[in-house]
Structures are given as structure tokens and as C-alpha cells.
Amino acid sequence: MLSRKILIIFFISFIFPQNALSGYGFGASYDSSEATSLGVSNQLLPSFKSKVSLSNPSTWHNLLFTYLNTSVNVQNSVFQSDSSTNFSLSSAKLIIPWKQKMAFGVSFEPFLNREVTISDSTFSSFSFNDEDILFSRINSSSGGPSKGQLSFGYKLNEMDSFGTSLNIIFGSSRSTRNLIVDNENHLLQSRDYFSGNMIDLFYSTNRFKIKEKPIFFSVAYSLPLNGINVENDSYQAFIDLNDNNYHDVNDFPNVGQALLPLTQNFKDELKINSLKLGGDYEFSPRKHFQLELLQLNNNGKHNLNSSVYGGYIENKSKLSLSYIKFAQPFSRDRLNFKASMFFQNYGVKNLENINEVGLGLGIGFNFGITGNQIDLGYKLAKRDGLYLVGNETLHSFNLGISIGDLWFVKRREI
Numbered sequence: 047m048l049s050r051k052i053l054i055i056f057f058i059s060f061i062f063p064q065n066a067l068s069g070y071g072f073g074a075s076y077d078s079s080e081a082t083s084l085g086v087s088n089q090l091l092p093s094f095k096s097k098v099s100l101s102n103p104s105t106w107h108n109l110l111f112t113y114l115n116t117s118v119n120v121q122n123s124v125f126q127s128d129s130s131t132n133f134s135l136s137s138a139k140l141i142i143p144w145k146q147k148m149a150f151g152v153s154f155e156p157f158l159n160r161e162v163t164i165s166d167s168t169f170s171s172f173s174f175n176d177e178d179i180l181f182s183r184i185n186s187s188s189g190g191p192s193k194g195q196l197s198f199g200y201k202l203n204e205m206d207s208f209g210t211s212l213n214i215i216f217g218s219s220r221s222t223r224n225l226i227v228d229n230e231n232h233l234l235q236s237r238d239y240f241s242g243n244m245i246d247l248f249y250s251t252n253r254f255k256i257k258e259k260p261i262f263f264s265v266a267y268s269l270p271l272n273g274i275n276v277e278n279d280s281y282q283a284f285i286d287l288n289d290n291n292y293h294d295v296n297d298f299p300n301v302g303q304a305l306l307p308l309t310q311n312f313k314d315e316l317k318i319n320s321l322k323l324g325g326d327y328e329f330s331p332r333k334h335f336q337l338e339l340l341q342l343n344n345n346g347k348h349n350l351n352s353s354v355y356g357g358y359i360e361n362k363s364k365l366s367l368s369y370i371k372f373a374q375p376f377s378r379d380r381l382n383f384k385a386s387m388f389f390q391n392y393g394v395k396n397l398e399n400i401n402e403v404g405l406g407l408g409i410g411f412n413f414g415i416t417g418n419q420i421d422l423g424y425k426l427a428k429r430d431g432l433y434l435v436g437n438e439t440l441h442s443f444n445l446g447i448s449i450g451d452l453w454f455v456k457r458r459e460i
Contacts, residue, residue: 066125066162066432070394071348071358072238072276072316073160073190073219079137081117081446084423085384085408086368088338090248090264090324093384093408094419094448096332096372102264103199103209104248106141106149111416112453115139117446124439132161136444142453151197151211160190160219164354182226185354189219191240191274199248209248215240215274221352222291231286235293238352242274244318254325262326273314278350279307316346332372336386340364348395355433357397364390373412382410384423400431404440416450 067074077087080101082094089101097108100115119136122129139153163186194216199209218239225232250264282305285298293301324338342362352358368386373379385407392400404427411420425442432438 066123066429066438067359067392067400068159068162068187069164069354069433071344071353072240073158073187075158075342075362076136076156077364079117079119079155080115080139081136081408081421081423081444082115082410082419082448084425084442084444085386085406085421086336086370087366087386087388087404087406087425088324088336088368090266090322090338091326091336091368092262092334093370094410095417096328096334097262100139100141100448102248102250102266103149103151103197103211104207104250104264106143106151106197106199106209107146107201107207109141109143109149110146111450112140112142113448113450115141115446115448117421117444120443122441124441125437137446147201149199151195151199153195153197155193155195156190157193157215157217158190160187160221162187162354180228184224184226185222186224187219187221187354189217191215191217191219205253206249206251208250209246211246211248212271213244213246213268215242215244224291231289231291232283233286233291233293234281234283236278236280238350239277239279240274241277242316243271244268245271256327259328262328264322264324264326266320266322268318268320270317270319273346274316274318276312276315276350276352278310278312280310281307310350312347312350314347315350315352316344319343319345332374334368334370334372336366336368336370338364338366338368355397357394357433359392360395361393362390363393364388368406373410375412375417376415380412382408382412382419382421384408384410394433397433398431400429402427402429404428414450416452418450419448421446421448 082100083089086093090099092099092105094100098105116138117136120133122131137155141149141151143149165184194214195211197211201207218237221236223234246266246268248266252260252262254261254263284293287298288296295301320342322340326334326336328334344360348358366386366388371383373382387405390402394400404425406425408423423444427440429438
């Protein structure tokens with residue numbers, strides 16, 4: 047007599063090499079890629095020098111020297127008893143000013159992060175000839191698209207300036223689904239290739255005043271020149287006989303016997319528009335209070351089911367408040383100090399919205415006659431409403447260095 051007894055117990059554990067948002071859609075966006083801006087929790091307003099933001103080309107004409115800036119990031123994610131840490135290069139940027147009238151820049155930084163692994167262990171007992179069969183599943187993704195930027199800034203007059211950045215989106219990510227049946231690992235893998243272009247427009251002015259003290263005001267609008275397209279390659283499932291999580295000659299079917307990947311093209315998967323508004327008030331010499339607002343919307347088609355959780359972020363709102371004390375140029379006062387707090391909300395399609403609140407701290411040290419600078423930024427963020435996760439705590443550290451040099455100056459003949 048055949049008897050069947052089915053007992054299903056779900057045990058879910060999460061490992062986040064970067065952060066839990068990476069499981070939504072095509073991954074989590076990067077808020078602050080540079081150490082100079084992490085401490086103030088914004089990108090639009092001055093944070094490098096008293097009149098310069100490395101992320102806002104409309105301020106670059108205020109630079110006296112050419113700067114090469116690089117930043118590295120260490121991020122720790124904590125959920126319940128799980129903790130993981132990730133190290134990465136967060137940005138590399140070259141800015142070349144010209145006669146305090148205009149500036150050019152080129153940069154590279156990550157755009158979206160898809161580093162996430164979800165282990166869903168499902169135990170199923172099927173009694174057949176007194177033998178139990180066990181199942182478990184693991185879904186993971188890694189990589190993500192990057193962004194190359196070509197930027198230009200121009201001083202219109204003593205009050206106004208504008209800037210623009212062309213963003214070239216490129217790169218790939220990999221997804222793996224594991225179904226483990228009685229210690230036999232069945233794998234289904236796919237790879238996504240991203241391509242697209244976006245443009246950022248910036249305008250800054252000093253026309254507004256409070257008690258005869260000017261307020262620096264800046265606005266930025268980002269829009270797609272064309273949507274971000276995704277080419278998806280889905281590979282034939284195989285049994286990973288040597289458990290190396292890679293398709294090779296020892297698997298079944300082996301890599302030489304496998305079918306060619308199924309390729310599908312998805313147009314306009316991501317179409318991102320964003321608006322940033324910010325104001326900077328110097329209430330005392332070299333001491334600034336800043337406020338910045340962000341509204342981002344994603345109007346992409348999302349025809350490719352890429353989300354680990356089943357939902358994607360369709361909009362984001364952010365408010366940040368900051369205090370900065372800048373160093374006195376060409377003096378013994380060499381330290382910049384930054385402190386901030388921010389509030390952020392993520393609107394998620396088909397799932398609960400995510401709320402985030404956080405604090406930022408930063409310090410910068412100036413050295414050398416060309417205004418070289420070392421920056422250290424720290425951000426503490428707490429999120430709630432994450433799908434199947436609940437709450438998450440993030441600790442982010444950015445270390446950056448900016449080296450200045452004098453370019454395009456004609457040497458005096460002796």
C-alpha cells in the first residue's frame with residue numbers, strides 16, 4: 047500500500063552582501079558615490095569646497111585647479127542575527143576647469159547594485175518505500191550596470207551657471223536559481239546586459255538672499271534620452287555534479303552538450319526621471335545650512351521578471367538637512383566638518399512601501415598648495431517595510447582622495 051505524507055516547513059534566511067534593496071527589480075541605486083557628499087546625504091549642494099559639489103557640474107567653474115577624485119566604499123548590512131560586509135570602488139572622476147569660466151569632467155561609478163542572496167529552505171517529506179525526499183532553494187543575483195559620465199559646466203554671469211551630464215549606462219548582472227533535491231544541485235542561470243543613455247541638466251544661482259546674505263540655490267533634472275534596454279540570456283538548466291556553481295564538463299548535461307542560450311530583448315525596461323532642489327545658506331563665515339529634496343520616478347515597462355522579491359521600486363522621495371563647516375583656504379584651518387539627517391521613502395510596485403531614516407557624518411582634511419583633500423564619510427540608515435525582511439540597519443563608510451594640479455597654464459619663458 048502506497049502511503050504519502052507531506053510535511054512542508056518553510057525556513058527563510060537572508061544574506062545581503064550589499065543591502066536588502068538589491069532584491070527589488072534590477073537592484074538598488076547608489077545615493078552617494080563620493081566620500082565628500084556622503085556626510086551631508088546629498089549630491090547637489092556644495093560639499094567639496096565652499097562653492098563646489100563634485101556631483102554638480104554647474105559649480106565646477108569655481109575650482110582653481112584640475113582634480114582627480116577617487117572613492118572607495120565599505121558597507122555593512124545587519125538583519126536580525128545576519129551581518130555581511132562589502133567593499134567596492136564607488137567612483138572615479140576627473141574635473142578640468144578652464145579660466146574659472148567653464149569646466150569639463152569625465153567619471154565612472156556604479157549605477158545599480160544587484161548583490162543579494164536569498165536562501166529559502168523548504169523541507170518536504172514524501173514517504174515512498176520508506177524514503178524521504180528533501181528540497182531546498184537558493185535565489186541569488188550579482189553585478190549590476192555601471193554609469194560613465196561626460197559633463198560640462200558653464201558660468202553664465204556672476205549670479206548664474208548651468209551644467210549638463212551625459213550618462214552612458216552599460217554592464218551586466220547574473221542571476222542563479224538553485225533547486226537542491228536530496229543533495230543534488232539543479233541550476234538555472236541567466237545574464238542581463240544593460241544599455242541606455244540619460245541626461246542630467248543643472249542650474250545654479252545666487253540671486254536669492256536672506257538678510258543680505260546670498261542663498262545658493264540649485265536644481266537638477268534627469269531624464270532618459272532613450273530607455274535602458276536589457277538583453278536577457280537564459281541558459282539551459284543543468285545538474286551541478288561537482289558543486290562548484292559553474293557549468294563545466296563534469297556536469298549533466300555537460301557544457302559541451304548544452305543548448306545555446308535563449309536570448310530575449312526588452313526595450314525601455316527602465317525609464318528614470320528625477321528632480322532635485324537644494325538650497326545652501328551661509329549663516330556665518332564658512333558655516334552652512336543646507337536643505338535638499340529629491341523626487342525620482344521609474345516609468346519603465348518591467349516586462350522581464352527580474353526581481354528576487356516580485357516587486358520593483360517605482361518611485362523614491364528624499365529630504366536631507368545638513369550642516370557644513372568649511373576650512374579656511376590657504377590657512378592653518380584645514381578641516382571640513384559635516385553632519386546631516388535624512389528621510390527617504392521608496393514606493394514599491396505590488397509590495398509594501400519602504401521607509402528609511404538616517405544620519406551622516408563627514409570630515410575632510412586639506413593639504414598642499416593645490417587644495418588636495420582626503421575625505422571620510424559615514425552614514426547610518428535604518429529601513430523598515432522590506433519584503434520578508436522587516437527591518438535592516440546599514441553602516442556605510444566612504445574614503446576618498448582628491449588630488450589637485452594646475453593644467454593649461456602657459457609657462458613663463460626666462
